[in-house]
Amino acid sequence: MEKLDDLLLFTEVVEHAGFSAAARSLGIQRSKLSRHIANLENRMGIRLLHRNTRNVVLTPAGEQVYHHAVELRQAARNAFSVASDLSSTPQGILRIGCSSTLAQEALVPILGLFMQEYPQIRVIIHVADSNIDLISSKVDLVFRITSKDLEDSSLIVRPVCAIPMILVASKNYNNGKVQVEHPSELIAFNYITLGIHENYVLKDFVHKNGEVLNVQLEPYLSCGNMSVIKSAVKNGMGIAVLPHYLCIDELRENQFIEVFSAQSHWSSPDSLMNALLPTRQNVLLITKLFLDFAMPLLRNKLTRFDFDVESLNT
Structure with a gap:
């Protein structure tokens, strides 16, 4: 041979x-x-x-x-x-790809619980703020967050949850005068956006009655990292759409203000989180084990409006 x-x-x-x-x-x-x-x-x-x-x-x-x-x-x-599967104790190396913000804010606490439950499983986290290719990066599983449904591919796509998004500003930005009734008013503010954009971006907003409005905004600051965007908002640099779970403390402590007033009935559409896996014959047992363990906890973390690490055990 x-x-x-x-x-x-x-x-x-x-x-x-x-x-x-x-x-x-x-x-x-x-x-x-x-x-x-x-x-x-x-x-x-x-x-x-x-x-x-x-x-x-x-x-x-x-x-x-x-x-x-x-x-x-x-x-x-x-x-x-x-x-490894034939042995009585799950073991091996699990390779996971995700964004740095998701790793820090949600995945690490869940991994801590998972690895306590399965101490012979080791984990490698491949962190990147651009889309991670499952094959070339040699990972077993990728968590990807998008604004729209993923296009068809040869990969297995397992929906995790819809992530509520919220348009916010710091109370220190524009003297706290940031609440609006209609998305067209947003052009008056510094807009901070995810990604690298030199020109205008088109942003969707949704009304309670189902109407979708597409607004053209010029980025004041753009960045590929959601945690950096949150920091920019916190420092009074402008307004941004952030995952609600990422703003819980700041909203509770009145550091952040919702830009759309309660009377406006406008909001940002949810983002979608999926788990991407290779073809079915190439999915490892420890990958399935982790997904079964982690997906309910991720849904709990990413969709609830009051969260702490202890709540993972509830």
Whole structure:
């Protein structure tokens, strides 16, 4: 049987975009890694990578081989997972991808409880404020929050919950004079938005009667991190749409003001949170175990209007 280790090393070179970064990640010498890939190419009789001084690029043949090598790596992980599943105690490494705000505010307290329950399961959290690719990031599960339903894909999509959103400002912004009756009035304020936007953004707002109004706003500040946006609001820099669960303390202590008055009947639409998993045959038992444990707690955390860590146990 051909050496399969070289194929797995090949995936590392591709995913680290070069030999040096891959070698550092693997803890081996760059020259040794290069010889393994050269031997692999010689045995296959094809060139897998175009090399230059800066990076490596897959050849057309390399793209096909990489696809199968990734499947091989996943099959190997599944084999070890099956062996772990057959033991009486769940064990192994669970790799989760999510945004930094979700990790800090919701996931870590839940993971603390989960890992107390299953002490032989270890967890790696891949944190990024852009969309995490399940395959290239080598994670078992990604939590993704969007404003709309996810497009069809080859991944399994498990809805977690709708997250209530709220348009808020600090009481120190504009001397606390921020409440409005209609979304068209928002152009008078500094608007802080999620993402990186140099020009205008279109924002939806929903009336109690079901009407949806699309408002064009010019960002005063834009950022890809929801916690940074909250900090900007707290420092009186403008108004922003934030997850309600992220503002509970500030609303309770009157540090934040709801921009839409109670009489306006306008609000921000909910965001949607989904758990993304690979194809069904590649879902590990510990991933299923964690989802069954975590999803009710995440719903409780992200949708209720008064929350503390102790409430996870209720």
